[in-house]
Amino acid sequence: MTALVSPARNRGLVEQITGHLPNGALATQSTCDGVCTIWITASDLRPTLAALKASSAACLMLLDLTAIDERERAHRAGQPQAAFTVVYHVISLASRADEVRIKVPLGADAPAVPSICDLWPNANWYEREVWDLFGIHFHGHPCLRRILTPPTWTGHPLRRDHHARATEMPPYSLTEEHEAREQDALRFDPSAWGMRRHGDHSDFMFLNLGPNHPSVHGVFRIMLQLEGERIVDAVPDIGFHHRGAEKMGERQTWHSYIPYTDRVDYLGGVMNNFPYVMAVETLAGITVPPRAQMIRVMLAELFRIASHLVFYGTMAQDVGQLSPVFYMFTDRERVFGIIEAICGFRMHPAWFRIGGVAIDLPEGWDGLIRAFLHDLPRRLDEYDAMVMRNPIFRARTKGIGAYTTAEAVEWGVTGPGLRATGREWDYRRHAPYACYDQLEFDIPTGTRGDCHDRIAVHVEEMRQSLRIIRQCVDNMPTGPVKADHPLTTPPPRARTMHDIETLIHHFLSVSWGPVIPPGEARASIEATKGVNTYTLISDGGTTSYRTRIRTPSFAHLQMIPLLSRGIMIADLIAILGSIDFVMADVDR
């Protein structure tokens, strides 16, 4: 990752925005990642975004919408006065790496901005999240209520003055009245969501699908309005898996946060470390050596295969096919064998380090991988015959849960879900990171954007990942696996025992962790399920001031009501399977 990319490359969107502003921007902030950051007032927000969207609607995605509690931040030179900041991250899919961050400064008392739900439908959940976690109000939001924390929660967890751990609170106890109150709060009230209890000819049945249900892949609840077995409307309810991963980032050192990232998309393993360490490296100005880059890419692709195998097997399971999941878990076991040989861990290796990877590859690593590269393609062909070409499976997935590219962009869908609609968009190609620009691979796409296409794209991606891994094995460069930089972790110790100055620095860097210079940076990758972005703000300390994790699954789940209207329950299950989400990735 090269630090400090010139902001010049972002002219497209930036020029459009400044053109739409009658009074000009409040300020333009330069960030470490080179994404142009424009400050505008809350009153300019809606006209600016509306004009921006109108001029290039088809390919403009609201990638992320979040907030920052600025009240304790020391290094804010050149930024407008603000107690809270709302951040809109807009990305253009049309041209290479055209993205822009729009920031709106807000005061400390009753912070509020106008809602943009009508401009981008996927802003709905993001605004609810910001309201829930920061207490920032969105005027005109159709249903501004808590999304990640329970409805009975008091306070807004991501504010700096909200406690971060249980030891800061009195001991927890659950009385019977309290329990009854909590349960009562979870009772679904259709009228609160604008749903009618009775149709023209019949009463609707409201069914709680989840939070414990075999096919919701984790703790996820969907309230269904049913007429017979046909779904009239659906309301997804998330947050059961919320562990405050972003809040933890504000307490953990830059280094000790790495294992937490593994658990965000728990099927993705080191794939989660990737954007995090890349963002830290951008902040610290560390250039990662080529061998480390290629090892990272290789491991990430192995995890992509492992994750896709789980997807493939559980997808077949969801439509009632019992056997494939066992074969695919056997293959995944082989992937884990390789990963364990390299990292020492299986699912959550936490193996990337700031500046490189933990250790060099073990002896004989290439033999293991080559054997796997040789075996998997044949197994995939068998699975094609068993699953993809099975007539019942095709009948269950073709034409089910289809959406267009335009809808996908509107709802912030990335990854296989976007590619299945026919849009050849992959972050590895769109803005190549690590050494993806040196690797050859195709971007598989679908045509109809239905369940079947999403599965087909996943399957083909496994083959492409194998291709990438083969190139990595064949062309693995020699050299160090970690950058020679004082801020890498663990810090370099070659000269530690030779002079006292190095010893002191080493001691501090190990015990406190590195002190990352102040700044803001985001790093995005094409994760197993779509674009995963880590946005880090350093205030010149040993921990991050704000850690923002933009996960693909969060955006994808938001589409469920759109896809499920008028279909049968069994189709919804197939759609859920084909979306490929992990609840930990949704709730963080």
Add this chain to the structure above:
Amino acid sequence: MTYPAILTIILTPVVLLGLATVLTWVERRLLGLWQDRHGPDRVGPGGMLQAVADGTKILFKQDWVPPFADRGVFVAAPAIGMMTVLLSFAAIPVTTRAGIAGDMNVGLLFILGMMGLGVYSVVLAGWSSNSKYALLGGMRAAAQMISYEVFMGLSLLGVVMMAGSFSLRDIVAAQAGLWFIVPQCLGFGVFMLAGIAETHRLPFDLPEGENELGAGFHTEYSGMKFGMFFISEYAGIVLVSCLVTTLYLGGWRGPWLPAGVWFALKTCCVVVFFILLRAGLPRPRYDQLMALGWKVLLPLSLFNVMATGTILMLRASL
């Protein structure tokens, strides 16, 4: 009634229940084999006592009825299921002599009637549970089983025409020259599909559909009442396999080996085929299943009846 007849009547359910229990183990071991895993192999030799362990566990579980359920119907539902399946076996002729009422002149009708009654078990279970998942399961069961009952009856008419009797023993006797699977291949196919639907096994296990409905009609059941559903499902598989053997595979007929052994062998093959289907196929959607039934299987079975009748008439007139 003679002494041996009473003994048979007492023994048959005992043997059947034992068989159904063992079948749960056989199925799990076979699925294990086909799915590259072990399956239950710890209790007893090869895990054979697993069924005993499961049975013991389920017997000792608390006999619980949910407070919101319709108690009487809730308790009766699994009993109905069990009873109808066991009664059906009365009409199955195992050999030329063995069997309780193999000579019953309406044997086939009796079995169809019992299977029809069996639907009540599932529907009532779904209804009396007073739970939404169970209700959806019961609703699917009602639609699926009643539809497939129709084709099942129609598909068997070909066999009845060729044998000229509803007695199962006569039907086997009529297969002396050629098993009915050859002339009645169409009827056989329809009957197999309908049989799977009747026993609500994967790929037609929509009333349960654990990926969609949790456990479908028996979501609220636990302990031995659940056990009875479970066992009657497996007894149902044995029953349909026995029927396939009797109606299409020549029953006890076969060279060298004793009649009973032939019957058991053929039945086992059909049972294993049932399990293989479960290992291999995904589940169609509810409306797809109904469409298959009414748009494909019904015309096919009607055609089969017509064709069989025409050929028999032509042959008689020659």
